[in-house]
Amino acid sequence: MMEFRYCPHCGSKTVPREIGDEGLVPWCTTCELPLFPMFSTCIIALAADSRAGEVALLRQRYISAQYHNLVSGYMKPGESAEECAAREVEEELGLKVGGLTMTGTYWFGKKDMLMVGFIAEVAKQDFHLSGEVDQALWVPPERALELLHPYPAISHRVTQYYIGHRDQSVPATLSERRISL
Numbered sequence: 001m002m003e004f005r006y007c008p009h010c011g012s013k014t015v016p017r018e019i020g021d022e023g024l025v026p027w028c029t030t031c032e033l034p035l036f037p038m039f040s041t042c043i044i045a046l047a048a049d050s051r052a053g054e055v056a057l058l059r060q061r062y063i064s065a066q067y068h069n070l071v072s073g074y075m076k077p078g079e080s081a082e083e084c085a086a087r088e089v090e091e092e093l094g095l096k097v098g099g100l101t102m103t104g105t106y107w108f109g110k111k112d113m114l115m116v117g118f119i120a121e122v123a124k125q126d127f128h129l130s131g132e133v134d135q136a137l138w139v140p141p142e143r144a145l146e147l148l149h150p151y152p153a154i155s156h157r158v159t160q161y162y163i164g165h166r167d168q169s170v171p172a173t174l175s176e177r178r179i180s181l
């Protein structure tokens with residue numbers, strides 16, 4: 001976890017200071033600012049065509065030669081998680097996102113990263129892969145569980161969410177958490 005020992009604004013050494021209920025937080029005495037620990041926020045998205053009953057998996061050799069993964073990417077400053085999810089699905093797979101459902105948020109401790117999970121509704125068609133993606137394929141979601149990287153299993157949780165909610169029909173259940181773009 002990135003704890004600030006120096007102020008990123010002015011370079012002064014920070015000192016621990018009691019901040020309300022937060023306890024001891026690094027403090028810059030020059031800027032008079034608390035410097036809370038920093039972490040990355042990423043999206044992870046299962047691109048799914050519910051009518052076709054299939055979801056899209058990617059294989060990216062820089063992540064794993066053996067396992068598949070879901071669309072994921074770092075959020076950019078100024079972007080909402082929803083905008084990021086739609087952008088990443090379009091960039092990585094070349095598919096337009098028709099709607100998004102948030103499945104939850106997941107802490108990925110090994111990378112000190114908060115992941116925001118989505119189901120991204122897309123229409124099944126040929127992929128237009130980005131250079132970061134070596135291969136992609138359409139599979140039923142149950143098959144996806146076998147092909148996905150077993151660690152840290154966040155992709156499994158997003159896919160399980162989809163499997164658990166899809167039979168209750170998209171409009172009824174997913175719409176409660178569905179986000180318009």
Ligand SMILES: [Zn+2]
Nearest residue numbers: 007010028031
């Ligand atoms: Zn400072």
